[in-house]
Amino acid sequence: xxxxxxxxxxxxxxxxxxxVFLIIACSIxxxxxxxxxxxxKFTGQIFFLVLIxxxxxxxxxxxxxxxxxxxxxxxxxxxxxGTLAMAxxxxxxxxxxxxxxxxxxYALPGYVVDNFWYFLLYELVFANISIFCLEFFLRxxxxxxxxxxxxxxxxxxxxxxxxxxxxxxxxxxxxxxxxTALSTVLGFVAWRTRSIxxxxxxxxxxxxxxxxxxxxxxx
Numbered sequence: 001x002x003x004x005x006x007x008x009x010x011x012x013x014x015x016x017x018x019x020v021f022l023i024i025a026c027s028i029x030x031x032x033x034x035x036x037x038x039x040x041k042f043t044g045q046i047f048f049l050v051l052i053x054x055x056x057x058x059x060x061x062x063x064x065x066x067x068x069x070x071x072x073x074x075x076x077x078x079x080x081x082g083t084l085a086m087a088x089x090x091x092x093x094x095x096x097x098x099x100x101x102x103x104x105x106y107a108l109p110g111y112v113v114d115n116f117w118y119f120l121l122y123e124l125v126f127a128n129i130s131i132f133c134l135e136f137f138l139r140x141x142x143x144x145x146x147x148x149x150x151x152x153x154x155x156x157x158x159x160x161x162x163x164x165x166x167x168x169x170x171x172x173x174x175x176x177x178x179x180t181a182l183s184t185v186l187g188f189v190a191w192r193t194r195s196i197x198x199x200x201x202x203x204x205x206x207x208x209x210x211x212x213x214x215x216x217x218x219x
Contacts, residue, residue: 049137069140069196082198
């Protein structure tokens with residue numbers, strides 16, 4: 001009995017360490033993967049942030065993806081925390097856009113600015129894919145891997161990893177600070193609801209509104 005318990009603890013530890021190693025490996029491969037155009041960028045995001053972690057969860061850990069946030073559970077809690085977080089994100093984003101110079105460094109492709117249908121295509125396909133990939137990896141795989149051991153501290157761990165991405169891609173201090181704060185809010189929603197559906201919806205809707213507002217202000 002004692003030996004089986006000891007073996008189970010070691011097995012659990014080995015899986016946790018393997019998961020941490022995979023998180024680090026996928027993060028490094030994601031940022032060093034050649035991204036000379038949008039096609040390569042999306043390939044890297046889908047492969048390193050979604051397909052590899054999903055395959056690891058299904059075939060190595062033999063767990064359901066719903067255990068890592070890919071579900072629509074806790075609807076009542078999700079609507080409450082999602083609505084509250086959406087209000088915080090909207091107010092915070094409005095303040096950042098109107099009271100700081102960060103909006104000047106927020107770039108959109110020219111074809112998106114000039115054509116409404118391209119704007120919809122960009123938001124519903126390209127931006128959507130990027131948002132889902134980051135949500136699945138950060139608020140899904142990373143958050144729920146670390147939450148088993150560190151509870152709500154996992155929220156800050158996934159935010160720090162996102163900050164690492166931002167620093168690598170040479171975002172300004174203001175951009176990195178704002179995006180990291182946003183990541184923390186989204187992480188709390190995902191942790192509290194055990195789902196990435198609500199954090200995904202928040203960032204998707206807020207991104208659409210921000211981009212539309214910025215295009216309107218340009219014109």
